[in-house]
Each structure stands twice: as C-alpha cells, then as structure tokens.
Amino acid sequence: MLKLTKQMKADIRKLREQDIIVCEACGSDKISEKMWVDSNSFISIDGEAYYKYNEMNDGEEYWCNKCYEETLPIHISEYEGDKDA
Numbered sequence: 001m002l003k004l005t006k007q008m009k010a011d012i013r014k015l016r017e018q019d020i021i022v023c024e025a026c027g028s029d030k031i032s033e034k035m036w037v038d039s040n041s042f043i044s045i046d047g048e049a050y051y052k053y054n055e056m057n058d059g060e061e062y063w064c065n066k067c068y069e070e071t072l073p074i075h076i077s078e079y080e081g082d083k084d085a
C-alpha cells in the first residue's frame with residue numbers, strides 16, 4: 001500500500017475538480033479507460049481505492065457509461081467551449 005501524502009490528497013482533489021475529461025459525444029464525466037495498474041500500490045480514501053498506474057493508456061479504449069459506447073475523451077473546458085461556439 002502506498003503512503004498517502006498531503007500532495008497526493010491535494011492532487012486527487014484537484015483531479016476531481018478541474019482535470020475532468022468528459023465524453024466527446026454527451027459531455028458525461030462517467031467515462032472509463034483501460035489501463036494497467038500496479039496491483040500492490042494503492043491507497044484507500046473514503047472507501048475508494050486509488051491505484052498507481054504502470055503505463056498510460058496507449059490505445060483509444062475509452063468507454064462512456066452514459067452512451068454505452070466507446071468514446072473519445074476531451075477535457076471538460078474543450079467540451080464547454082464547443083457548446084458556446
């Protein structure tokens with residue numbers, strides 16, 4: 001298990017608030033991606049496990065839990081920008 005640092009806590013909070021990627025099609029943040037994680041390196045916060053990943057997702061396999069389809073992820077600011085345009 002990883003040791004939880006203040007920096008990690010802050011980063012996770014930031015991820016939740018700002019660094020959100022959303023479904024290109026519907027804007028939902030309920031999207032998933034396939035990636036390899038280190039099974040033995042994780043922390044548990046508020047009943048949720050956060051794993052250290054070994055590799056970035058190199059494929060394009062993202063899944064939208066709202067569309068029930070594979071999707072492409074975009075940053076939330078891009079999605080909101082598109083709406084205004």
Ligand SMILES: [Zn+2]
Pocket residue numbers: 023024025026027028064065066067068071
């Ligand atoms: Zn979607």
